Amino acid sequence: MNKEPIVPPEILDKYSHFFKKLKRGVSKHLGKAPHKPVMLLAVIRGIRKNQITDNRLFITPELLLNFRETWNQVVDTGHTENFALPFFHMRSEPFWQLVAKPGMEIGITRSGSIRSFKNLQETVAFAQIDPRLFLLLQQPQTREYLEAQLLQQYFYTTKTNYRDNRDSAEESELEYQITHSSGEEYRERLLLLKSQLDESRYQEELFIRGGLFKRSIPRIYDHRCCISGMRIMATPNIQMIDACHIHPFSLSNDDTVRNGIALSPNLHRAFDRGLISITADYKVKVSALVHDKDSEFTLKQFEDEPILLPEKEEWQPSIESLIWHREEVFLG
Structure with missing residues (x-):
């Protein structure tokens, strides 16, 4: 002992x-x-x-x-x-x-x-x-x-x-907003907060909400990449799956789970750069600009493959956000 x-x-x-x-x-x-x-x-x-x-x-x-x-x-x-x-x-x-x-x-x-x-x-x-x-x-x-x-x-x-509770009431409330609000409701709430808080406090608010988004997305996908299925866990504070915004927060002000998907770091980068996208029926599309036949790991292997989805239907990726990504980011 x-x-x-x-x-x-x-x-x-x-x-x-x-x-x-x-x-x-x-x-x-x-x-x-x-x-x-x-x-x-x-x-x-x-x-x-x-x-x-x-x-x-x-x-x-x-x-x-x-x-x-x-x-x-x-x-x-x-x-x-x-x-x-x-x-x-x-x-x-x-x-x-x-x-x-x-x-x-x-x-x-x-x-x-x-x-x-x-x-x-x-x-x-x-x-x-x-x-x-x-x-x-x-x-x-x-x-x-x-x-x-x-x-x-x-x-x-x-x-x-003074009470050192295991669960913070504010944290629970923010997580509820992230998992249950629509994108429109979430944006309206942020606009209200911005009008009420000074700039430094508002930046704190965005930082906390962004951090909870990054924690919530991998959790609802069981810490698996929704495209490759990769799941690697180490300690309680380390895992290898990213929370990826479909419509970037800087443009959408949307940290709700329906504006997120769980991706491995390499696929996260490919998604952000428009090399891959996801259709309205939740299948992977790979850009025609990708040439990876000589690689052991290829993006092409995921073409038309269905992605893994969260257990709850209300957490599934927003069709509107996916359409935005296909039209504005994807290098079809």
Whole structure:
């Protein structure tokens, strides 16, 4: 039986001290900002749910949803919720390091803050926390101790509202919209959100919805490529099937499942470039421009083959989207 690594008490005391002394911005009317402790509680949620499996913290829809849910439970001041601010400013803490994407510089304002969520997403590869801290947060006893420290220190009056539910209510609602809305309903909802939210918050919304789309499409196709049938699974967080928009989101504003199909990466690229398409009766068409007789893997082998479809009829690809792809993208 594997035993959990023993962490010396002084190491736990060290990070407990860091957690109690977070450097936080101060507003004249609102007091100290709650963003950093909320971010740490969101990370703890992610580790507990096995969404975070090493000390690299990527910007994921799951982490954003954890941040939002935690914020709604424990923040009762007039501060504005903003994920990008704490993810960026945690770099001033001794246990948190930002790693930029290759060749990118993190854009900051004159006041030294991050410009926007979009800028954070485009320039930051991940944040990295100390390996010893990650080890503490992996172990239930020390994780719960540090979590309690954060709640006691920063959210004493609201800590009883804190619930670490396995399923996020917001996540469930967004997944329902993606799987049950029509494309028109979905576009109308996004237009309404765009009129209500500032640009950074709207970009967060699109990022979360896009991430849930990418997760939902492979799931409803049983993680199989709908053309080749390929199904390769590794860990719970790694699989080899892409969620492919039929009508690109940049043009359609449609993240519903009927505007998506599950494809292996090579067939995803072929579909996006118009080398293959799908007919209204769900059969594969291959462009006459494709010449692949000398290859062991050919696109031609799929000509007129029926695609695999989701179990539920209401999740099957939109005929309108398929017609659009045939007319606007396919190199017939």
